[in-house]
Amino acid sequence: MTRNARKGWIAAALAIVMIASLLASCGKSGDGKTKVTIGEVTRSLFYAPEYVAVAKGYFEAEGLDVELTTTPGGDKTMTALLSNTIDVALVGSETSIYVAQQGADDPVINFAQLTQTDGTFLVARKPVDAFDWSSLKGVDFLGQRKGGMPQMAGEFTLKKHGIDPKKDLNLIQNIDFANIPAAFLSGTGAYVQLFEPQASIIEKEGKGHVVASFGVESGHLPYTVFMAKQSFISKHKDTVQSFTNAIHQAQRWVAEHSAEEIADVVLPYFQNTDRAIAVSAIDRYKKQGSYASDPIVDEAEWNNLLDVMTTAGELKERVPYEKLVDTTYAQAAIEASK
Incomplete structure (x- = not known):
């Protein structure tokens, strides 16, 4: 994506925000659970822990009613987040940096990492x-x-x-x-x-x-991360914590189970995928450590991302780690699981 093209979608997204409701869409479902809409950048076995969190009932146990939507492409996913169409985005951290570089008043904050390498x-x-x-x-x-x-x-x-x-x-x-x-x-x-x-x-x-x-x-990168607008996180701290708790439970389950067992849990989300192919893909990702073992985006990973973006000529200036990363919820989720 060229800089002009990237500026185009960011400008369009910010324009939508100006006319969209200032209230986030997070609300209550009929059974009293808190509704959270996730926009994933694609449907992929690379995101297996996300589907495990849904299928194993970890979100539900945390009082959340999660809806998965797929918005192909980082630009479309970020536009959906900025316009309040979704509550949480699952997308590469570079998109939050692109938004920050345009001077957004309501920055997009990375709060829970899902994958930690390129896929x-x-x-x-x-x-x-x-x-x-x-x-x-x-x-x-x-x-x-x-x-x-x-x-x-x-x-x-x-x-x-x-x-x-x-x-x-x-x-x-x-x-x-x-x-x-x-x-x-x-x-x-x-x-x-x-x-x-x-x-x-x-x-x-x-x-x-x-x-x-x-x-x-x-190397290790904050490759795919759950993120939300700062305003959403400030208004819904308990929801973000519950969400992160569920993701960490799924991460632990994935770490402790075989590719075959993981495939059997997530295959309902990939109805046209052969089981043997799913097992092969998940096994490759497990062996190379692609699935993050916990939700923390650490500073070394962030700096590696900035190096990758700089090498590619896509970074105007290095964005400080503390500006776009909040590990509060990830750290609390880890403590709660001990």
């Missing part, structure tokens, strides 16, 4: 016995959307291995997120950067081979 994998069209990053030089590389965390983590990794993504390879970025797997299958690119379960699906069909993980290479 994409490098898939080669042909088998590679001993992959070396230098072999990417000169190839057609099908990447992710400019300005989004997958692409920034991808470019960060390439540069880490001495590859200039603008000069050393043919970086293809003009394909919509949802169409990237199909583009690769149709013959575009010698390598592609893919999320699960697409990587496992393509591998199972024998049409590609996972050769590396961008999550492993780019």
Whole structure:
């Protein structure tokens, strides 16, 4: 996403806020539970603990009636949050930084982390016995959307291995997120950067081979985080605490159970996904530590995110950790679980 495009959606979102109700949508359901609407940036096995929190009744036990909505794309998710269409967003922390850079009066606060690494994998069209990053030089590389965390983590990794993504390879970025797997299958690119379960699906069909993980290479990041506007958090502290408690319960359950057990719990949210593929995807994410073990966004992760954004040329100035991160609720959730 270019800076002009990003300014466009942020300006539009802020305009909507001016005419939207100043009251957050959090209210009571018929059974007395507090209603909370989550807007997730996509429906993904990468977010398994979120679905575990719903399916295992952790939100309900905390007195919450949670509604999941999917708003594809970080721009759409953030617009929904800023306009009070949703209460809580599950999206990359970079979006809160983009909003802050535009001088928002009601900043978006990161309060509970769900994933702590990039979730994409490098898939080669042909088998590679001993992959070396230098072999990417000169190839057609099908990447992710400019300005989004997958692409920034991808470019960060390439540069880490001495590859200039603008000069050393043919970086293809003009394909919509949802169409990237199909583009690769149709013959575009010698390598592609893919999320699960697409990587496992393509591998199972024998049409590609996972050769590396961008999550492993780019390190710990506040990659996908639950966030809300500061005004919402100030008005609904108990709700935010209950929400965070439920997420931490789910994180602990995921850490203690196998990929097979997790898949069986979350598959109702992925009705068209083969169980074996779901197990493969979840197993990959568990093994590389993608699922955060607790909801805390720590300062080292935040600084790594700023480094990734700086390397990608997407950061005007470094945003202080304490400005957009509140660990109060995560810390209390951890204490409550002991």
